[in-house]
Amino acid sequence: xxxxxxxxxxxxxxxxxxxxxxxxxxxxxxxxxxxxxxxxxxxxxxxxxxxxxxxxxxxxxxxxxxxxxxxxxxxxxxxxxxxxxxxxxxxxxxxxxxxxxxxxxxxxxxxxxxxxxxxxxxxxxxxxxxxxxxxxxxxxxxxxxxxxxxxxxxxxxxxxxxxxxxxxxxxxxxxxxxxxxxxxxxxxxxxxxxxxxxxxxxxxxxxxxxxxxxxxxxxxxxxxxxxxxxxxxxxxxxxxxxxxxxxxxxxxxxxxxxxxxxxxxxxxxxxxxxxxxxxxxxxxxxxxxxxxxxxxxxxxxxxxxxxxxxxxxxxxxxxx
Amino acid sequence: xxxxxxxxxxxxxxxxxxxxxxxxxxxxxxxxxxxxxxxxxxxxxxxxxxxxxxxxxxxxxxxxxxxxxxxxxxxxxxxxxxxxxxxxxxxxxxxx
Numbered sequence: 001x002x003x004x005x006x007x008x009x010x011x012x013x014x015x016x017x018x019x020x021x022x023x024x025x026x027x028x029x030x031x032x033x034x035x036x037x038x039x040x041x042x043x044x045x046x047x048x049x050x051x052x053x054x055x056x057x058x059x060x061x062x063x064x065x066x067x068x069x070x071x072x073x074x075x076x077x078x079x080x081x082x083x084x085x086x087x088x089x090x091x092x093x094x095x096x097x098x099x100x101x102x103x104x105x106x107x108x109x110x111x112x113x114x115x116x117x118x119x120x121x122x123x124x125x126x127x128x129x130x131x132x133x134x135x136x137x138x139x140x141x142x143x144x145x146x147x148x149x150x151x152x153x154x155x156x157x158x159x160x161x162x163x164x165x166x167x168x169x170x171x172x173x174x175x176x177x178x179x180x181x182x183x184x185x186x187x188x189x190x191x192x193x194x195x196x197x198x199x200x201x202x203x204x205x206x207x208x209x210x211x212x213x214x215x216x217x218x219x220x221x222x223x224x225x226x227x228x229x230x231x232x233x234x235x236x237x238x239x240x241x242x243x244x245x246x247x248x249x250x251x252x253x254x255x256x257x258x259x260x261x262x263x264x265x266x267x268x269x270x271x272x273x274x275x276x277x278x279x280x281x282x283x284x285x286x287x288x289x290x291x292x293x294x295x296x297x298x299x300x301x302x303x304x305x306x307x308x309x310x311x312x313x314x315x316x317x318x319x320x
Numbered sequence: 321x322x323x324x325x326x327x328x329x330x331x332x333x334x335x336x337x338x339x340x341x342x343x344x345x346x347x348x349x350x351x352x353x354x355x356x357x358x359x360x361x362x363x364x365x366x367x368x369x370x371x372x373x374x375x376x377x378x379x380x381x382x383x384x385x386x387x388x389x390x391x392x393x394x395x396x397x398x399x400x401x402x403x404x405x406x407x408x409x410x411x412x413x414x415x416x
Contacts, residue, residue: 112336119333130367130400137335137369145337201411210412213344213379214337218370218407291367295403302407306414 001026003048005033005073010041010167011233011244011280017044018237021272029055031062038067042099042156043169043235043280045076049102050171050276052082053151060084076156077101099158106152111140122159122166130291131226131283132157132166138219139170139279145215146204147174149276165232165284173276177238180204190241191269198224198236198243198260200302201309209310218302225256225298227281228263235280242268256297258305321357322347323395327364334368340375348376352384352391363396373408381412 002022009017071090079086143153149172157168178193181204187193203217227234234245244266
């Protein structure tokens with residue numbers, strides 16, 4: 001496998017980075033990078049770490065990094081988690097208020113502990129902390145429950161002062177969304193599976209409305225809705241399929257859609273194959289809507305979607 | 321009547337579905353089966369996830385039907401918790 005860390009790869013311009021990912025030869029990972037500057041979204045680091053965790057350190061080859069920003073990769077814990085040498089000297093800064101380094105989560109209890117420790121670390125206002133904690137909890141639990149990933153979930157996050165935003169990336173190398181969704185819904189492509197997974201109330205665990213005792217099929221819809229209401233990016237990539245919720249301008253009318261393809265988005269279905277799932281979310285803090293307003297909007301959309309689906313299943317009277 | 325303190329089991333950010341399942345299976349369902357009433361007390365709980373509430377009550381609504389809501393009371397819920405509980409109870413009843 002080959003990954004090239006470019007000069008810039010954020011959710012807005014993530015597609016070219018993903019196009020350049022080479023998933024062939026799963027027995028080795030070659031990491032190369034832009035020689036001048038590397039500036040990447042946390043999701044990129046989570047992806048690389050997820051790939052590397054499936055290999056032993058001697059199967060990972062990282063080019064000697066020359067970029068001025070190479071220290072960032074060390075601070076985020078990339079080399080530490082992959083257990084490979086970086087040959088980069090850094091002065092450790094306290095991470096509080098700036099970033100959450102790359103973290104591997106494999107159990108439910110680890111997640112609960114992580115969330116408890118993460119919220120004070122980010123030094124956020126209470127409302128913002130709720131939103132971020134909510135996103136991390138739901139996304140990581142999705143991995144733990146559905147991905148069957150040997151190494152669990154890998155995540156990291158970064159606060160960006162200039163845009164006053166938090167960017168979060170979560171990756172796994174599990175079975176992928178298509179495998180999970182197709183347990184209960186016929187799907188032919190990864191993009192079709194992603195489309196269904198983002199609908200409220202659709203889960204791979206059952207076809208039954210309301211889900212199972214443990215799963216409702218609401219988590220990804222909630223996260224996409226949080227990004228949508230806050231006019232931020234949201235990316236979901238699994239197999240060859242890719243969905244990106246695009247940013248909305250302040251003048252665009254705010255409306256939540258049950259169908260993710262009715263939102264302003266980019267959908268691609270022939271990207272290099274990612275065995276597993278990745279999710280990237282940006283949350284701009286100064287436009288973070290009050291959590292209660294957000295939930296109320298979700299409630300209305302969710303209810304309408306369930307009722308419409310129910311109505312679609314009504315048997316029609318036969319008039320002869 | 322049984323009163324269950326959610327904070328004591330799941331903390332201020334109630335998101336651990338395993339804990340929710342445990343409460344549902346060991347405490348809520350047995351009480352309802354004995355025709356008792358249950359109070360779910362969210363005092364000191366600041367945030368819940370939809371997944372937590374789903375794991376806590378969806379199967380209860382499925383087993384006992386909407387009438388379960390006559391015998392379960394949700395106490396000391398802030399606005400966010402109320403909305404999430406409403407989302408779950410709505411879709412469980414809409415989907416019936």
